[in-house]
Amino acid sequence: MSSRPTVLLVDDEARTLDLLGAVLEHQGLATTLAKSPQDAIRLLRTIEFDAVVTDVVFDGFAEGSLVLAAARDLQPRAVVVLMTGFPDVEAAVAAMKAGAVDYLKKPVDPIVLAAFIHRALQEKQVEKDDLAFADLVEILSSMVAHTIERVDPYTAGHGSRTRKYCRLLAQSLGLEVKRIERLELAAIAHDYGKIYLDDLSFLTKNGPLTDAEFLAVQRHPVLGAKKLGHHPQLAEVRRVIAEHHEKWNGTGYPHKLAGADISQPGRILAVAEVFDSLATKRSYKDVWPLERVVELFVNGRGTHFDPDVIDAWLPMLEEHGARWIRQPMADLEAAGLSVQA
């Protein structure tokens, strides 16, 4: 792949095509425009693309499938994304079976589309035979994070930010490199169990959870840990994921562990995860101001949180807190999601 990935963009609405094309160019993608499936197929015969993004319905006919079929036939390595104004499950499943990577509902936010293409291209690299193992782990990690964020889009970037705070805290507390690496994996995947909850609707509902919903949500740490299998190298990662909602004083969940019965990485993740959650607007709450967040950590020292972790954390908040508290908003905006929704 060249430094600027190449994208064939197909849509019969000239304004949409121009707008999407301009933004994709601005977002680092070399874009070629086609205003009909026939134009697109002609281009697919002559130029190689990394990605093909096509409308589904042209002038009332579902000719996007022609573009999809031609792309699969002529350029099997290209990522294909469909844009559709009439998404229904059957059509989506049929498109996936025909080789589309994914589909977006119209109107498509150009910034979301650009992020979507970059992500699909990054994930596609998993298929490379000569990929270094460390790069493979990075890609798989972001795939896990994106899966969780798809279930609850308002958590966009939560995994990678939590990972960063965990790494900084662990370094400051002197954890050895191997343990920091495992903690970082746990930080990315800590909410993975959420995607296996029976009912996902209340993750994004407005207002507080009912008792029954809260009980159901409490299953996610153990569910997530279980889904990581049995490999001994992941034993500590599983443990930390299972522990991320435990509290120092034994009032957390799922096992009401207390003090040193919670692993040190688990105690670090608990602090980092709470910070980023408070800094994030969720469907049920607004962002907390930094002063209130600091107060929560000060008051939670020795009750909710490990005092040693808090002693390492407060100076970091003093130095970086004002910037970090705004980061989730910036990430949401970059993902094209309105923070007012």
Ligand SMILES: [Fe+2]
């Ligand atoms: Fe969680």
